[in-house]
Amino acid sequence: MLRLASYNVENLFERAKILNRNEWIDPGSGTDRRDAARQLLDDFAKFNALLAKEVYSDTDKVEIVALLEALGLGTSDESQFVILRRNRRSLVKRTGGEITVIADGRDDWIGWLELKTEALNEKATQNTARIIGKLRADIMVVVEAEHRPSLLRFNQQVIAPVAGWSFDHIALIDGNDERGIDVGVLTREPHALDFVRTHVDDTIDGKRVFSRDCPEFHFALGDSRRLVILANHLKSKGYGFPAENDATRKRQATRIREIYQGLRTAGNEFVAILGDLNDSPGRDPLSPLLGEGSDLRDVSEVAGFDNAGRPGTFGNCTASDKIDYILMSPALFALAHGGGIDRSGVWGGTNGTLFPHIPEITKATEAASDHAAIFVDLDL
Incomplete structure (x- = not known):
């Protein structure tokens, strides 16, 4: 598994x-x-x-x-x-x-x-490690990581002592965001990266498509099969004009779909798109990935998937706050079972009482993240 x-x-x-x-x-x-x-x-x-x-x-x-x-x-x-x-x-x-x-x-x-x-709250950083320790993921995409050295330090100095284990491999390529919020991947043996292909310089009409990047992480599964992960963090809704932001996300989603289709045409059956897509299902910006004509399957459709009573992954985790995704090709989806949303690192509501969180979080500034973690188990 x-x-x-x-x-x-x-x-x-x-x-x-x-x-x-x-x-x-x-x-x-x-x-x-x-x-x-x-x-x-x-x-x-x-x-x-x-x-x-x-x-x-x-x-x-x-x-x-x-x-x-x-x-x-x-x-x-x-x-x-x-x-x-x-x-x-x-x-x-x-x-x-x-x-x-x-x-x-x-x-x-x-x-x-x-x-x-400025430095972040030390307790919040430790609580992030606690959530990761709970997940025990074999392959984890991380969004809004500063750079690879910070992930190395976090893995060695925080995850290892807090969780009692650590990842074996870490990959991150600097993206286009000048604020230092990139996407990367952490893996445990035997799941070592075969190679990475970046799309940081993909352009449409002379402008870079991705706010960060859409790196392809390729994993050899040891039996001639291959798992390919596309890690993403699309344009947020929070800054700029809503119509322009929506248009940017749709361009990004369209390019991701093209990359995905190219991988499938090249014979890659097992492809997953993970990360913060910064929009909810059913809205036009994500239609290239979730709309008619796409064969991608959302992790929430997997048998036994547990959303803990709420569909969302951000903030108060309402339906409109479903912005973090695991999307899978049909062959990969067929191997998926269980999984869920772990929001125990999120404060939840004004007083932190909207849903349960780990006891180490005693106030909003100690939350591991505003985002819940999302995961799925695969028979690979």
């Missing part, structure tokens, strides 16, 4: 400060500032897109100044949430309260804008 799982671990040691929900509350008024956080991330993306231009037009320079001020960088290269890094020469000069763009293009200076990070 092989246990396959997917878990959005929401970074393990550090994450961008702007993604910390505690930073969304104005301490003086208790006002929810998520709209401001979304706007800052939009401005961050626009600023980096401008910086990449070969030539900065007069219009670009006006927008650069406006974005610097919007990002809190009017008087300094560092604000509450972002830092303007400069390695050689300068982008701007600040004199008498005014900002002037002195670089005429990308080649005139070396630097970048980055999001400030």
Whole structure:
């Protein structure tokens, strides 16, 4: 038997400060500032897109100044949430309260804008390891991991002492998200990776398709059969305009479907798509994967699958909060049995009483993740 799982671990040691929900509350008024956080991330993306231009037009320079001020960088290269890094020469000069763009293009200076990070709650990190220890997955896709070194540290320094065992192999390729939220895979013997194929540079109309990546993890099963896993984290609903976000997710889902069909045509019978697809079943953005014409089967259809009374995987786990998936090719689905949703690492509701969680979680900030883990057992 092989246990396959997917878990959005929401970074393990550090994450961008702007993604910390505690930073969304104005301490003086208790006002929810998520709209401001979304706007800052939009401005961050626009600023980096401008910086990449070969030539900065007069219009670009006006927008650069406006974005610097919007990002809190009017008087300094560092604000509450972002830092303007400069390695050689300068982008701007600040004199008498005014900002002037002195670089005429990308080649005139070396630097970048980055999001400030902060350490996560140590108890939350340990609780993430406790949930992983409960799962005892043989192959686990992780979403929102910072990079491979962080997964190595987490495996050796947290999972091993907390769970009493650890993974044998870890793979992660840096993706397109500048915030350091990537997708990777952790495996236990005898399930060693054969090879990885990245789709980080796949483009449509000259633009990269994936917000992170859609890596193919290929496993040789020892009897001439092969298991291929596509790990994903699609564009979120939370930042930008809803219609644009939906369109982006649909492009991503369409490309995933193409990759999946290519694998099937090449003779791969056992293919699974795992991860955070950031949308619920029945909505148009996921129709290439879940709609008419697709032969992919959702893990929730497996006999004996236990959703513990709720269909969702995020937040309060309502039906509209079903955003984490394990989708399987027909041949792989035929070998699946059992499985379920483990939401014991999620706080659940305002007071954490909406559903049971592990006793080590005593307040919301100690939750292992806002996402439940999802898993299935396969006769492989």
